[in-house]
Amino acid sequence: MAVLTEEQSMLRDAAKSWVSEKSPVTAFRKMRDSGNEDGFDKAAWKEIAEMGWTGIIIPEEFGGSGLGYLTLGLVLEEMGRTLTAAPLLSTAAATSALLIAGNDAQKKEWLPKLAEGKAIAALAVDEKSHHAPSHMTLEAKKTGGGYTLNGKKLFVQDGGAADLLVVAARTAGKADEKNGITLFLVPGNASGLKRTKLKSVDSRGVANLEFHNVEVPGSAVLGAVDNGFDVLDATLDRARAALAAEMLGAATQEFETTLDYLKTRVQFGQVIGTFQALQHRAAKMFTDLELTRSCVEAALTAIDRNANDIPALVSLAKAKVNELAHLVSNEMVQMHGGIGMTDAHDSGLYLKRARAAEATYGSASFHRDRYARLMGY
Amino acid sequence: MSAAEKLDPELESFRAEARAWLAENFPPSLKDKDVSMTAMAGITLSGDAKLWQERMGAKGWGTPTYPKQYGGGGLTNAQARVLQQEMARIGAKNPIGGMGVMMFGPTLLEYGNEEQKARHVPGIVTGTVRWCQGYSEPNAGSDLAALRTQAVDKGDHYLVNGQKIWTSGAQFADWCFCLVRTDNSKKHEGISFLLIDMKSPGVEVRPIKLISGNSPFCETFFTDVKVPKENLMGPLNGGWTIGKRLLQFERAGLGSGGGSAGRGGAAQGIDEIAKKYVGTDEKGRIAEHQMSARAFALTIARAQAEAKSNAGPNQTTSIMKNAGSKLQQERAELLLEIMGSQGLGWEGEGFTREEIESTRAWLGGKAVTIYGGTAEIQNNIIAKRILGLLDHQ
């Protein structure tokens, strides 16, 4: 655990007790079984906003607390432990784009609402089934003073419930070029925008978006025209690091639950934790958890310090946390035996969330490649 | 197919016979369709599927090596292999399956008395009687011999009380082969093998939902269930040996036939799927999987060839269950990764049926390293029995 300021530890403790009292896994299960289309509980989201978590990365002048990404990560980690589903991560991702590239008017319009949790925001990037931030075909054509958007986005996290969408579009160049990408602020209720809420394996709110001649004014451009890729990449890094924190929390909980089971389940007249075949695997998971925590905290801290190695540290963290999530979620099922295969047990819920999160904002393989490129090989 | 087989004139005449019978009796509409497990899922067959099952059942070729006198095919192992080749050639799958065929039938043939065989084998051969496996209990999983379901001698019958769990297909089963405790003073030597009619008063099943969304298995409760004494298979308190023998059949089935990844065909398809979603196999991940699948297929072939020449199973078969189930799970994970967000659907719009099915199969497949003896228990068996590595004292 990183060395925390008093404020940070208070917030983390508050998050710990809120998730255990107000948002345990049973709450997620209830939300899932209720057929909730948004993939999160509105009342819980309201409480999250009231506790100020929506404003953690937003500067005080815009109504936030400006505590930064490490603090956001602490909260997300606790939420990850109990599989709390809320649009906090998506909103933080889109908010990051505004913080990085928004002009004064845009910030004044959106940041206070986002800080208060009055608006939900989402980041619409991918168009294929795999994360590929430079693959952009959604077309934004200059028409008069504004732009007309045509194309689609797949599997947008909280895209169905979002009031504000930060949309990456192509204003010049070809599909896989970094140049010619521009970011736009598009209201969720824009006319011509068709949103299809999907039923995903992890029961979260994801949506496919179709843009049919969606018109936006020139003031909707976020950052520089045609030069949006760097902003997008930096935004994604914040989203990836935040997601890594959530995944770390989930993996930690999976590990602790499994460890408890190893200490209580009796077979052959002894607790199964006495078998070395399981002991060594528990020790390996613990080792990986410790290594991964260092990477996740380093990435979040680098973002707060605006360090120049953010991309490499983020790819390191996401690759490591993906591997961790994969391993621990599988072990959780396996070490629980038959009970781990049942829907009534939490193992399956964690397993499903793990795979969805692994695929979001880049698989381990995507981040290994990116890390290699950043390191110059 | 070995050279020797090819030249054997008797086998070749059987091949001609099988080919002719299949041409006449296999409904082409069932090409590449596997209906063998539908009974366990409570699905009643109709149309061509029903016809195919009836024909194969009557011929006995769904259980090709079972003796003729009980309705089996009465084929030699070599003939059965020829039949399999001929079926594979035209995409015909065996329509007779389930726990009766895979596990209970072979055990019954070895340990059942004449009356039991005459009574129970025919229903297995025709696929008309469905069996379930009453082994596991809440506190007796890996440590199966810790089971506590009691069968008390009441003169002409046993009175059974207790609870089984994870009983696959119990909600649709006609009969249950069950391990019960008949002596409390000994662990392994106090267990008997009992056949229980699932329609007996006092049997209650409650389906359990799996992480994949289906409910293929149940909790099974026995409350004062009267079981006629003639349903005891093998000696009183001699059930452990029989129960273990049945597990060998189960594991062999799970390893070779059961793990679909083990069949070369299925595993080859993954590169086609990959092309659609991700293009080329840049990092050799698909090739890596295909190579493991190939190694497994070659090992099955080698074990079969060796078993034939040495007359009897060899040590190689001990690795099949773990190798096969690992392969199946790796394939499912790889497929999920290949499909990306398209592999993350649960139901409804935005995903194809194939995508949803493979996601559900990925989840359901997590069980293959758990049932039939967990991967850990299998490794313990390999280490102790095959490699001679004993527990530390």
Ligand SMILES: Cc1cc2nc3c(=O)[nH]c(=O)nc-3n(C[C@H](O)[C@H](O)[C@H](O)COP(=O)(O)OP(=O)(O)OC[C@H]3O[C@@H](n4cnc5c(N)ncnc54)[C@H](O)[C@@H]3O)c2cc1C
């Ligand atoms: C889909 C499915 C279908 C099934 N169908 C049937 C059925 O039809 N009939 C039936 O009777 N049973 C069935 N089972 C039950 C299955 O056989 C048991 O789940 C299995 O034997 C494990 O027992 P358990 O669940 O009690 O786990 P446990 O035995 O409690 O095991 C928990 C963990 O501890 C490990 N472990 C235990 N002992 C050791 C050891 N000595 N060394 C190292 N590790 C150890 C296990 O490998 C596992 O990882 C089914 C299970 C599933 C998931």
